Amino acid sequence: MMDQEGPYPLSQEFQRVLLSTAPSTLSPILDSEHDITPQNRKAQTDDDLFDLETQTFEKWVPFLRQSVDKEVLGQVSEELRNSIDDNFEGLETQFLQDSQVSDKLKNSIGQVARIQDLIDHSLLQDVNDLQEKLTASTNEVITKKQIYINNKKTSLKISEATILINKVLQILELSNKCQELIVEADFFKALQNLDSLEKIYLQEFKNYNFQFLREIYGSIPFLKSTIKDECINLIRNSFNSNLGKNLSDVGETVFKVYNEELVPMWLEKRDSMKLTSFKFNSPVEISMRDEVTLKKTDLENFFHLDEFHDSILIFKSLGEQDYLISEFTKEYNFRKIKLTDPLSYKKSPPSSHKPGDLSNDPFAQLLTMDNLKEFFLKVLGFLLYDISLQRSTDFIFVENNYNATNEFWDGLMSRLEPYLRFFITEKLQTEEELSAFKDFACVYVAILENYKLNIEPLSKILRSLFLKFCHIATTAFKQEFDVLLNDDDFMPLTINDRHLYEKVLKICWMKEDELVKCQDAATNENGEFFVTLPFSPLYPMTCTLIKKTYTKLTYFIGFFYRHDLHKLSNTLVATIDTIFSKVVNEKIRAKLDTTSREEIAQILINLDYFIIAAKEFSHLMSKENIVQNPTIEIRLSSIKKYVESRKYAETKLIELIDTKVSDILETVELDWNATTVRTEPDISIIDIAQFLEMMFSSTLVNLPYSVQTLLIFREFDSLTRQFLDVLLHGTPAHISQESVLNFEVDMRYLESIIPRIFPTSGDESPNNSSELQSPMTAASPTITGFGRSTNSIENNIKSLEATFTELKQCIELLKQENFTEYADPEIRPRKYPRVKPEDASILIRKAQVHSSSATALEDDSRGSLGADSSGRDLSSNSSRIAKFFNRY
Known part of the structure; x- marks a missing residue:
C-alpha cells in the first residue's frame, strides 16, 4: 500500500516535470517535420522520433527510481493516465491563446498532412511486404508440413517393423527356450x-504369411506331446527310484x-511312572513320545515328489488331467x-488252491x-509312500478317494490272510517263534x-497268534x-x-481256617518243623504250573494288545x-x-x-481282567466240572467200598x-x-468231613x-x-464201632477203642475244629446209630415168645x-420157641458185649484184612 502523501503529490510533480520538459521534447520532433522528405522518410525510425535528451531523462529518473523502489511504477503510470485530463485541462485553450503556438500549429497542418501521407504510404508498403512475406512463409510451412507428414509415416512404419521384428525375435527366443527347458526337464516352464x-502368434501373426512362424506354431502340439511323454517318463523314473529297494x-x-x-x-x-495299565500306542504313550525321535519318521525325509506336482500342473494346464x-x-x-x-494284491481269494491247501503255492513256499x-x-514302505503321494497331490490321482491306501491294504490282506494263517499253523511251532x-x-499294527x-x-x-500261543x-x-x-504218590x-511250607501256602x-490251623500245627512236640497238608504234591505243583x-x-498280550480285548479275554478265560x-x-x-481206595480218596x-x-x-481273573473293567465277573465253567468229578469220585469211592463190604459180607457165614x-x-x-474202622480212621481220614459223614452214613x-435182607431173605x-x-x-458189635469212627478233640472214643485209630494229619479237614464241633459229632453218632433201629426191632421181634x-x-x-x-x-414164620437157657444167654450177652468187644485185641485179624486188600 502507498503512503497518504502518494502517489498524487509525486504524480503532480512528475507531471510538472514532464510538462516542463515537453517543449524541449516536442521541438526537435516538430522541427524535424520540415526536413522530412520522401527519400529520408524511410530512413527515419520511430526510435529517432522519440529520442529523449539526456538531461530531460535525468530529470525523470529520480521519480521513476522512487516508484521502482516502492514497487508502484505500474500504479504511477495508471495514475498519470487517469490524471491526464485533469493536468492537461485547458491546455488546448492555452495553446490556442498562445500566438506562437498558433503559428506553429498552422505551419504544422501541412506537415501533419505530409506526415499522414507518409504514414499511409509507408503502411501500405509495409502491408504489401508483409503479405508477400506471409505468403512465402505459408508456402514454406505447407512444404515442411508435407515433408513432416511423410517422415512421420515412415517413422511409424519403421516403429511397427521394429515391434514386429521384436515379437518375431521373442517367438524365436520362446521356441528356443522351450526346447532348452524340455532338455533340462523343466517342463512346466517349457509349457508356460x-x-x-x-498367444503371441495368434494375437500378432495369425494374419501374416510368415512361413517360418507357421512352422514354429505348427511345432507346438509336438512340443506339448513331448512334454506329456517326458512327464510320464519322469513319473516312471520316480517310481523306479521310490518303489525299488528304497x-x-x-x-x-x-x-x-x-x-x-x-x-x-x-x-x-x-x-518309572508306574503306568503299567497303559499300553504302547495308547493315547497316553503317544502324547509322551519324543518329538526329535518322531521327526525321524517324517515321510518328507524319504520321498521327493516334485515331479508329480509339476505333472499335475502341466496336465491341468493342458486340460488332460484324465489322461x-x-x-x-x-x-x-x-x-x-x-x-x-x-502274491497278487487283488481282493479275490486264491482260485487255484482250496482254502488251507497252500503247500504248493509259490508264495507259501517262501x-x-x-x-x-x-x-x-x-x-509298509509302499503304504507310507502311497500315503505321502496321495496327501501331497490332494488325492488327485485317486480321484478324491481318501480311502485308496486302505483299499489297497485291505485287498492285499484279504489275499494274504490265508497265507498268514498257514504260516501260523504250519511254521510257528514254539512259544519263542x-x-x-x-x-x-x-509294532507293525x-x-x-x-x-x-x-x-x-x-x-x-x-x-490267531494268541490262539496258537x-x-x-x-x-x-x-x-x-x-x-x-x-x-x-x-x-x-x-x-x-x-x-518250602511258606512257598506252598503262597x-x-x-480255606482261611485251614491256613490258621496249619500255621498252629506246623511244629511238632520236639520243636522241629513238621506239617502234613491234606492234598497230595500234585495240587501245589499244578497251581504253580x-x-x-x-x-x-497275560504277558504275551500285555504290552501291545489294545484292541478286541473282550475277545482276547474270552480266549484267555477259555484257555x-x-x-x-x-x-x-x-x-x-x-x-x-x-x-485203589487210597488213590480215589486222595483224588477226592x-x-x-x-x-x-x-x-x-x-x-483273580476278575480282578486282573485284561479289559480293565471292574464290573466284570469271571466264573470258570470248570468249577462245575470239578464238582461233577468230585461227585463222581464220591460215587466211585462208595461203589468201591460197597464192593469191598459186599465181598466181605460174602465171607460171612452165620449159623x-x-x-x-x-x-x-x-x-x-x-x-x-475192622475194615470199616480202619478205612474211616486212616484211609479216608483226610476226606472232607461232609464226605466222610456221607460215606459213613452210606456204608x-x-x-x-x-x-436185614440177609435176616429176611438169606x-x-x-x-x-x-x-x-x-x-x-x-449187630451190637457193629454198632459199637460207630463212636470210634467219629473221634472227639483228640480224646479216646467212648468205648476206649482208640488203639484202632490211625494218626490224623495236622491239617486234615476232619479234625475237630475244621468244620465240625463235638456236638455235631455226637449228633452224627446218634443219627448213625439210628440206622440200626429197624434191624434191632426185627431182632427184638424174633426174640419174643408171644407175637x-x-x-x-x-x-x-x-x-x-x-x-x-x-x-x-x-420173621414170625421163621421164629422158633425159646428155651429158658436162650433167655439167660441173651441177658449174659447184653452184659458182656460192651466190655469184651471194646477191649478185644483185634490185631490178630490184621493179617487177614491185609491179605484181603492184597487181592485188589
Whole structure:
C-alpha cells in the first residue's frame, strides 16, 4: 500500500516535470517535420522520433527510481493516465491563446498532412511486404508440413517393423527356450513358454504369411506331446527310484524307530511312572513320545515328489488331467503287482488252491520268518509312500478317494490272510517263534494305526497268534501235568522245610481256617518243623504250573494288545478253563478208574481243593481282567466240572467200598440153626468192623468231613440193609432162637464201632477203642475244629446209630415168645414202629420157641458185649484184612 502523501503529490510533480520538459521534447520532433522528405522518410525510425535528451531523462529518473523502489511504477503510470485530463485541462485553450503556438500549429497542418501521407504510404508498403512475406512463409510451412507428414509415416512404419521384428525375435527366443527347458526337464516352464508363444502368434501373426512362424506354431502340439511323454517318463523314473529297494529301506527305518527307540523309551517311562495299565500306542504313550525321535519318521525325509506336482500342473494346464490319471493308474498298478509278486494284491481269494491247501503255492513256499518280515517291511514302505503321494497331490490321482491306501491294504490282506494263517499253523511251532512274530506284528499294527490305516486284518492275525500261543501253552501244560500226575504218590503232602511250607501256602489256595490251623500245627512236640497238608504234591505243583501258564499268557498280550480285548479275554478265560477242566479235571477223573481206595480218596481230596483253586482263580481273573473293567465277573465253567468229578469220585469211592463190604459180607457165614449162644461176635463180623474202622480212621481220614459223614452214613445204612435182607431173605425157613441172639451180638458189635469212627478233640472214643485209630494229619479237614464241633459229632453218632433201629426191632421181634405184641395196635407203634407188616410176618414164620437157657444167654450177652468187644485185641485179624486188600 502507498503512503497518504502518494502517489498524487509525486504524480503532480512528475507531471510538472514532464510538462516542463515537453517543449524541449516536442521541438526537435516538430522541427524535424520540415526536413522530412520522401527519400529520408524511410530512413527515419520511430526510435529517432522519440529520442529523449539526456538531461530531460535525468530529470525523470529520480521519480521513476522512487516508484521502482516502492514497487508502484505500474500504479504511477495508471495514475498519470487517469490524471491526464485533469493536468492537461485547458491546455488546448492555452495553446490556442498562445500566438506562437498558433503559428506553429498552422505551419504544422501541412506537415501533419505530409506526415499522414507518409504514414499511409509507408503502411501500405509495409502491408504489401508483409503479405508477400506471409505468403512465402505459408508456402514454406505447407512444404515442411508435407515433408513432416511423410517422415512421420515412415517413422511409424519403421516403429511397427521394429515391434514386429521384436515379437518375431521373442517367438524365436520362446521356441528356443522351450526346447532348452524340455532338455533340462523343466517342463512346466517349457509349457508356460509354449503358451506365451501360442498367444503371441495368434494375437500378432495369425494374419501374416510368415512361413517360418507357421512352422514354429505348427511345432507346438509336438512340443506339448513331448512334454506329456517326458512327464510320464519322469513319473516312471520316480517310481523306479521310490518303489525299488528304497521301499524296504523306508519300512525298515520306520520300524526300527518304533521298535528300537519308541518302545524302549515307553517301557522305561511306564516302569518309572508306574503306568503299567497303559499300553504302547495308547493315547497316553503317544502324547509322551519324543518329538526329535518322531521327526525321524517324517515321510518328507524319504520321498521327493516334485515331479508329480509339476505333472499335475502341466496336465491341468493342458486340460488332460484324465489322461495323466489314466497313465498313472496303469503304471502304479504295474508297480503294485511287482511289489507283491508272487502274491497278487487283488481282493479275490486264491482260485487255484482250496482254502488251507497252500503247500504248493509259490508264495507259501517262501514263507519264513525273515522272508515274511522283509515282505511286510516292503509293503509298509509302499503304504507310507502311497500315503505321502496321495496327501501331497490332494488325492488327485485317486480321484478324491481318501480311502485308496486302505483299499489297497485291505485287498492285499484279504489275499494274504490265508497265507498268514498257514504260516501260523504250519511254521510257528514254539512259544519263542510266536512271541517274536507277535512283537513284530504288534509294532507293525502300531505304525499302521498311527497313519490311520485299517488294523482289523492284522488284529485278526494277532488274535490267531494268541490262539496258537494258548494252544501251545496248553499242550506244554498238558505234558508237564502228565509228568506230575504220573509222579504223584496220592498221599498227603508232608513238609519239614519252613521255607518250602511258606512257598506252598503262597502258591496254593486253601480255606482261611485251614491256613490258621496249619500255621498252629506246623511244629511238632520236639520243636522241629513238621506239617502234613491234606492234598497230595500234585495240587501245589499244578497251581504253580497254572499260575505260570496264566502269567505267560497275560504277558504275551500285555504290552501291545489294545484292541478286541473282550475277545482276547474270552480266549484267555477259555484257555484257563480248558486247562482246569479238559486237562487237569479229565486226567484226574480218568484216574478214578483205579481200584485203589487210597488213590480215589486222595483224588477226592485233591478235587475238593481244585474246586477252591478254580473259584479263587476266577476271582483273580476278575480282578486282573485284561479289559480293565471292574464290573466284570469271571466264573470258570470248570468249577462245575470239578464238582461233577468230585461227585463222581464220591460215587466211585462208595461203589468201591460197597464192593469191598459186599465181598466181605460174602465171607460171612452165620449159623441160623445154632443151639448155643455166643458172647463174642463172629470173626467175619469182626473183619467187617475192622475194615470199616480202619478205612474211616486212616484211609479216608483226610476226606472232607461232609464226605466222610456221607460215606459213613452210606456204608452203615447199606450194611444194615444188607444184614436185614440177609435176616429176611438169606436165612432158612426156620431159625433158632440162639442164632437170633448170636445175630444180635454181631449187630451190637457193629454198632459199637460207630463212636470210634467219629473221634472227639483228640480224646479216646467212648468205648476206649482208640488203639484202632490211625494218626490224623495236622491239617486234615476232619479234625475237630475244621468244620465240625463235638456236638455235631455226637449228633452224627446218634443219627448213625439210628440206622440200626429197624434191624434191632426185627431182632427184638424174633426174640419174643408171644407175637401178639406186634398185633396189639397200642404196643406195635411204640415198640416196633420201623418193622413193616410183611417183614414181620416173614420173621414170625421163621421164629422158633425159646428155651429158658436162650433167655439167660441173651441177658449174659447184653452184659458182656460192651466190655469184651471194646477191649478185644483185634490185631490178630490184621493179617487177614491185609491179605484181603492184597487181592485188589
